[in-house]
Amino acid sequence: xxxxxxxxxxxxxxxxxxxxxxxxxxxxxxxxxxxxxxxxxxxxxxxxxxxxxxxxxxxxxxxxxxxxxxxxxxxxxxxxxxxxxxxxxxxxxxxxxxxxxxxxxxxxxxxxxxxxxxxxxxxxxxxxxxxxxxxxxxxxxxxxxxxxxxxxxxxxxxxxxxxxxxxxxxxxxxxxxxxxxxxxxxxxxxxxxxxxxxxxxxxxxxxxxxxxxxxxxxxxxxxxxxxxxxxxxxxxxxxxxxxxxxxxxxxxxxxxxxxxxxxxxxxxxxxxxxxxxxxxxxxxxxxxxxxxxxxxxxxxxxxxxxxxxxxxxxxxxxxxxxxxxxxx
Ligand SMILES: Nc1ncnc2c1ncn2[C@@H]1O[C@H](COP(=O)(O)OP(=O)(O)O)[C@@H](O)[C@H]1O
Ligand SMILES: [Mg+2]
Numbered sequence: 001x002x003x004x005x006x007x008x009x010x011x012x013x014x015x016x017x018x019x020x021x022x023x024x025x026x027x028x029x030x031x032x033x034x035x036x037x038x039x040x041x042x043x044x045x046x047x048x049x050x051x052x053x054x055x056x057x058x059x060x061x062x063x064x065x066x067x068x069x070x071x072x073x074x075x076x077x078x079x080x081x082x083x084x085x086x087x088x089x090x091x092x093x094x095x096x097x098x099x100x101x102x103x104x105x106x107x108x109x110x111x112x113x114x115x116x117x118x119x120x121x122x123x124x125x126x127x128x129x130x131x132x133x134x135x136x137x138x139x140x141x142x143x144x145x146x147x148x149x150x151x152x153x154x155x156x157x158x159x160x161x162x163x164x165x166x167x168x169x170x171x172x173x174x175x176x177x178x179x180x181x182x183x184x185x186x187x188x189x190x191x192x193x194x195x196x197x198x199x200x201x202x203x204x205x206x207x208x209x210x211x212x213x214x215x216x217x218x219x220x221x222x223x224x225x226x227x228x229x230x231x232x233x234x235x236x237x238x239x240x241x242x243x244x245x246x247x248x249x250x251x252x253x254x255x256x257x258x259x260x261x262x263x264x265x266x267x268x269x270x271x272x273x274x275x276x277x278x279x280x281x282x283x284x285x286x287x288x289x290x291x292x293x294x295x296x297x298x299x300x301x302x303x304x305x306x307x308x309x310x311x312x313x314x315x316x317x318x319x320x321x322x323x324x325x326x327x328x
Contacts, residue, residue, distance in 0.1 A: 004031040006189050011061035014047050021047040023213040034184050036200040037193040039210035045193035049162050053083045082151030082159045088143055092136035096127055096146055107154035121149040141172025161192040232273050233297040236280055238264045239290035252279045
């Protein structure tokens with residue numbers, strides 16, 4: 001069975017004056033997936049969400065949601081989508097329940113269903129006990145959760161989340177990620193943005209990497225990692241210093257790119273790991289040297305991101321800021 005495409009963008013472009021915020025982007029989101037837009041600050045993530053949800057007009061290109069054109073049929077689009085902006089759109093002085101009832105009215109939920117739906121959401125999001133407290137008295141995590149609840153009041157099929165865990169502490173971020181996963185399990189399609197690599201890796205089935213308004217890669221987190229997987233790097237520690245034997249060792253290794261040694265350690269770059277293990281174990285046995293440890297050094301998702309985006313590690317360090325909140 002072919003997958004149903006629920007969001008489709010073709011050549012979507014946005015200029016703010018002279019600033020090209022998004023530059024001819026193309027992507028498709030399938031029903032039921034969590035699709036991530038991953039990119040550093042200023043990449044164009046929020047701009048994309050604003051255009052797809054009818055808050056901003058594109059300069060060029062097309063997009064449709066559930067087959068409805070975002071320019072000519074935005075009212076139909078809005079009936080089927082929920083939007084959670086970076087900054088909550090709820091009212092500080094209204095209670096949790098009143099915020100939801102207000103949203104229900106705004107989204108055209110029939111009056112007799114409003115309270116039932118609001119209470120049901122408060123229960124799902126663990127906020128029922130606090131239903132009469134004003135929004136402003138909520139913690140950041142609770143505020144984010146209630147903002148998501150509000151976006152779901154009209155039972156949308158697609159939920160847009162802009163940087164859902166920014167500014168949350170580790171526990172709140174984790175609980176919110178669980179919540180997002182649960183929504184997907186209920187069949188809601190989720191489009192989210194994030195600048196946290198690990199978050200995209202944990203949550204998303206597929207990720208588009210956005211840099212300076214351009215999509216430079218789309219794939220599953222695993223695909224993205226494999227696509228740029230560096231050559232293998234294996235480090236052996238021996239029972240003694242082996243610089244005198246390095247030529248002997250090297251001559252036994254075929255297909256490797258480089259062998260480096262430092263005291264009792266040897267690092268082998270490239271080649272086939274299984275063959276390398278074989279050769280090195282045989283070498284150690286022949287020479288009567290003990291192998292103390294073997295380490296296979298893998299590229300991290302961050303290495304991958306830097307390699308794909310061409311961003312320098314310094315830029316990434318700034319990107320991650322002081323509020324890096326991903327915990328496993
Ligand atoms: N209302 C606006 N007016 C002018 N420039 C804007 C506006 N909104 C965003 N931009 C610019 O567009 C680019 C993309 O911004 P944005 O979509 O907010 O990125 P992200 O959400 O990925 O951090 C940035 O260069 C930003 O400065
Ligand atoms: Mg943004």
